[in-house]
Every structure is written in structure tokens, then in C-alpha cells.
Amino acid sequence: MTGQVREMPAAFEFLSYRIEQLEYNFDNQAERSENGQNVDFEAKLDRNNQDPSVFRLNLKIAVSGNPSIQLSILGLFKWLGEYIKNETEQCLHTSGASILYPYARAAISTISVLDGSDPIILQTVNFYELFSEIMIQNSQADADQGCVSAE
Secondary structure, eight states, X not given: OOOOOOOOOOXXXXXXXXXXXXXXXXXXXXXXXXXXXXXXXXXXXXXXXXXXXXXXXXXXXXXXXXXXXXXXXXXXXXXOSOOOHHHHHHHHHHHHHHHHHHHHHHHHHHXXXXXXXXXXXXXXXXXXXXXXXXXXXXXXXXXXXXXXXXX
């Protein structure tokens, strides 16, 4: 049974990435964290002023424990379709973070093994689920603020 693969037009193009910040701190006076690390994410999306079809996604990852790691990775993306604010930005947040995260994981794993100990291997992340939860929380907070009456 053979099937034809139908090409779907891409919504955006991944142009490039670079690591903007990488900070690694190991406290020799404390024990190395053995029970895993706590990982926090922040993603900020900006639109390019010269070319409004180009977006910058800055993904920040903070690993707490011993060692602690701060990493900021910037990705450039070109939106190929019609710009619809919420849909475009949600797509670039989730897909862009999913594209950048393997580069961040590799950098963190590599830098952590260079101090002579086991590498820190971050777990995979479902950014669609993660950002959907954040957007629901933000929309509920916005709705709650809208119910406050001004006296």
C-alpha cells in the first residue's frame, strides 16, 4: 500500500539562532544535586521593526541546584503567512521554543560534563502544553481583572 505525501506549506522559516548568555555556577563547598534539577522557562517574542515578518524569540532556561545554570538562546524566525496576532504569536512561541530547546539542551549537557562530572541532561518538554497552561492562567487573570469594579 503506497500513499502520496501531501506537502503542507510552512507557516514560518527558522532563520538562525545564537546563545546570548550561558552562566554555569558550581559551589565546591556544597554537594552536587543528585535528585535532579528544577528547571524554569521564560520565552519572549519580539517583532522586528525593519521587517515585520521577522520575529525574535528569546528562550531563557534556569536550572537551579548545584550546579546552577542560566542560559539564554535567541532564535530568528520569518513568518510566511498572514499575520494574525494571537495565532501567529502562539505558533511562534510553541514551535520556536520547540526548535530552540534541543540546542539549549545540548549546550547545557556539554558545559556540565566539562567540569569532570556527569552531564546534566534536561528532560524533553511539551511546549505546546506548557504555554497553553500559561495562556489559560493569563486569560483567567485578565478576566478576573476585568471583573474588578472601579469606585
